[in-house]
Structures are given as structure tokens and as C-alpha cells.
Amino acid sequence: MAIIKPFNALRPKSDLASKVASRPYDVLNSAEARVEAKDDPCSFLHITKSEIDLSESIDVYSVAVYEKAKQNFDAFIRSGVLFKEEKPCYYIYRLIMPATPELGGKERNQTGLVCVSSVDDYFNNVIKKHEFTRPEKEKDRIEHMKMIKAQTGNVFLAYRDVPEINELIEKWKTGHDPVYDFRAGDGVQHTVWIIDSGSAINTISHLFKTKVPNTYIADGHHRAASAAKVSKEIPGNENAKYFLTTIFPADQLSILDYNRVVKDLNGLDPDDLISALQDDFMITLSPEPVKPSRLHEMGMYLEGKWYILAAREESFEKDPIHVLDVSILSENILKKLLGIKDQRTDKRIDFVGGIRGLRELEKRVDSREMKVAFSLYPVSIQQLFDIADSGNVMPPKSTWFEPKLRDGLLTHLL
Numbered sequence: 001m002a003i004i005k006p007f008n009a010l011r012p013k014s015d016l017a018s019k020v021a022s023r024p025y026d027v028l029n030s031a032e033a034r035v036e037a038k039d040d041p042c043s044f045l046h047i048t049k050s051e052i053d054l055s056e057s058i059d060v061y062s063v064a065v066y067e068k069a070k071q072n073f074d075a076f077i078r079s080g081v082l083f084k085e086e087k088p089c090y091y092i093y094r095l096i097m098p099a100t101p102e103l104g105g106k107e108r109n110q111t112g113l114v115c116v117s118s119v120d121d122y123f124n125n126v127i128k129k130h131e132f133t134r135p136e137k138e139k140d141r142i143e144h145m146k147m148i149k150a151q152t153g154n155v156f157l158a159y160r161d162v163p164e165i166n167e168l169i170e171k172w173k174t175g176h177d178p179v180y181d182f183r184a185g186d187g188v189q190h191t192v193w194i195i196d197s198g199s200a201i202n203t204i205s206h207l208f209k210t211k212v213p214n215t216y217i218a219d220g221h222h223r224a225a226s227a228a229k230v231s232k233e234i235p236g237n238e239n240a241k242y243f244l245t246t247i248f249p250a251d252q253l254s255i256l257d258y259n260r261v262v263k264d265l266n267g268l269d270p271d272d273l274i275s276a277l278q279d280d281f282m283i284t285l286s287p288e289p290v291k292p293s294r295l296h297e298m299g300m301y302l303e304g305k306w307y308i309l310a311a312r313e314e315s316f317e318k319d320p321i322h323v324l325d326v327s328i329l330s331e332n333i334l335k336k337l338l339g340i341k342d343q344r345t346d347k348r349i350d351f352v353g354g355i356r357g358l359r360e361l362e363k364r365v366d367s368r369e370m371k372v373a374f375s376l377y378p379v380s381i382q383q384l385f386d387i388a389d390s391g392n393v394m395p396p397k398s399t400w401f402e403p404k405l406r407d408g409l410l411t412h413l414l
Helices: 016-022 029-038 061-077 119-123 134-149 163-175 198-211 221-233 271-276 325-335 356-364 383-389
Strands: 010-013 082-084 088-097 106-116 154-159 181-184 191-197 215-219 243-251 258-262 281-286 297-302 305-311 349-353 372-375
Touching: 010 016, 010 154, 016 181, 061 106, 061 134, 088 163, 088 198, 106 154, 106 163, 119 243, 134 191, 134 221, 154 221, 154 383, 163 191, 163 198, 215 221, 215 243, 221 243, 258 271, 258 325, 258 356, 271 281, 271 297, 281 349, 297 325, 297 356, 305 325, 349 356, 356 372
Parallel strands: 154 243
Antiparallel strands: 010 082, 088 106, 088 191, 106 243, 154 215, 181 191, 258 349, 258 372, 281 305, 297 305, 297 372
């Protein structure tokens, strides 16, 4: 069963929360981070992407970058921008994302519990995974954590709904004022409540220990793996036996599509590719951009035209992994026709989160940076659970969650 604990968060003063809170370090590059934090000395990007305060030519994985992160982190604490909570608490974190076409024209509202989760649960597979991790990305966060002695990256977990937990959290929200409540530049509303009652804390811990057999990593596999490895490197550190997580009930979550763009056609001309695709797909020319409306349907943008690709039933296996559209694309197009064997390492492929929309796919191809784009039907939460429960992993970059948790609001000290 899931073991969670309250913790003494390092957090910003209420009047500085909106300035401190930053987008996750791994959703923007160094150039974007420089622009975003340029006029905000309190931005947490000065800690999570500290290369922005050094020469643009610096290696982002150099010791100097991690040392700068520690220098900035210490300065935030000394100046009082960040302070440590006096007692261990749980925190409620609600995100409201305004309606957009990418969200199907609907507002997205989700509330999670911020806590620290057991590293032992990670190793014992109580916390289930569905992706492989990349060593260089793990090493980066390991060095960052060890240098600043804190975990800044929040791991996004999901669990099957427990009505008693939902009711307790909703009751707390309605009966207490939030400590943070602001709208970020992207329009997402971020609201945080502190659960500081001993009885409420004990009830939540007990409910997870007795009602939640597993939690599932939705977003943050590298952050979780890095925290787990750091715990092994400092075995006497009690705080390192737990890592920062925000846990959401499954019924509040949905997954966006995670699309692909490819640099070339592996020696094929467009007509040859379309002809070869007909072995595994029924192909229809579309007069408009293709946002797939059902499982086993995907869009292809090639030479200024959109096509609907409907997978033939006999072209894929029906087990939890191969039935995914990302798997069908991987096996029957990327590997079979375009020669991309490993999407984690092949430089000919890139990934575009569904929040960027279909126009971003067109832009990448029309600019001639890429040759072809594929739009996909999103994986469901139930599929994610099924795959993690089976012990399998999805192809890389299969899921995209929105809205994103902000860094800097709640940090776990080691």
C-alpha cells in the first residue's frame, strides 16, 4: 500500500508566490528560460535552470551550473523569499486551465495532494512506472539535488479514486482559505491550501496506507528515478527516503496527445511512402487538419496535405502495449518504413506535445525543418494503469499532461 508523509515545505511568501513559481525545468530550454526570468529576480528558474545567470556558451551540465544553483538557492533563503514550514503539513494543489481548442473547448480543473512518497515504494513497485528513463537526464537532476540538498522537481502521480480522500480534500478546500491563489502568465489558476491539522493529516496518511494499493507516475519518471538514486547515495539521510510528489485521483485527469515529426522519409519519395502505408492503413485525404477522434486513427501531414490513417485490424497485436496508437505508429511506420528503431536516441525524430496544437506540426513541416508529421489519439488513464500493472513500458513520449505543476511553490529539503 502507498506510504506518504507530510513534510516541512520550503515555500515562498504569499505575496511572492506568483513571481517565484516557474514552469517545470524540463518543458523549456535555456534560451526560453532566460527570456521568461529576465525581469523576475525571484523566478525559481534561477535555481532549476541556473545556466540563465551564466554565459550563454556554458555547458548546462557543468559543475559551475550546479554551483550557481546552490548560490541562488541559498540567496533566496537568506533574503526571505523562501522559508521553511514550521511543522510537517500536507498541501492541496488545485490547477484550473482555461478552455482551449486543444482541450476540446473545455476548462480543465484538477486537485491533487502534495506530500512526500516513500522511495521504498518506488523500488518495490508500489509506485508504478510506464517509461524508461535516460541516464543523462537522471544524472542532471541527481547532481542538482546533491548540490542544493533539496528536491525541486515535483513528481506527478495518479491513483484510482478513493471517495473518502476526495471528500476530505473537498471539505478542507471549502472550509479554509488558500495560502496561494494566482493566475500565471499562461492563464492557469494555481491555488494551494495547507493541511496543518494533526487529525486530518493522520486520516489522510491512514487512508492512503489502507485504501491505495498503488500510485502511478503520470509525469516525472526522471525526477523520481533521480530522487531514488540520491537516496542510495546518502543512506543515513531520513528526508532522502521520501521524494516530492503531487497525487491526483484518476477521474480528474486526462491525457493529451503527444505527436511526432520526422526529418526525412528514409530515402522514400512521398508517393512511395503513401503506397507502402496502404499495407497497414486505410488512407483518406483530409480537407482539414486531422485531430484523431478515435482509437487506431491518426493524422499525417506531408507535402502540405493532411491524411487520415486508419489502422487495419490485422496490422497490430491486441495486448496492452501493441494496441496503443503510439505503438502502431512506432512499429508500422517509424520502424518499418522510416528506419527509426529507437525513438529515445534517434536524432531524426522529435516530439510535440498536444497542447501546442496541429498548427505547430504544420509549421515544423512547412518550414522544411521536418518532412512529415503524425498526430495521434491520446492514451487514456486506464491504458496507462493497465500497462504499468502489466509491468510493461510505453514507447517514449507517449503521454502529455496539462496543466503543469509549477516549480518553486513547494520544495522538499534533504
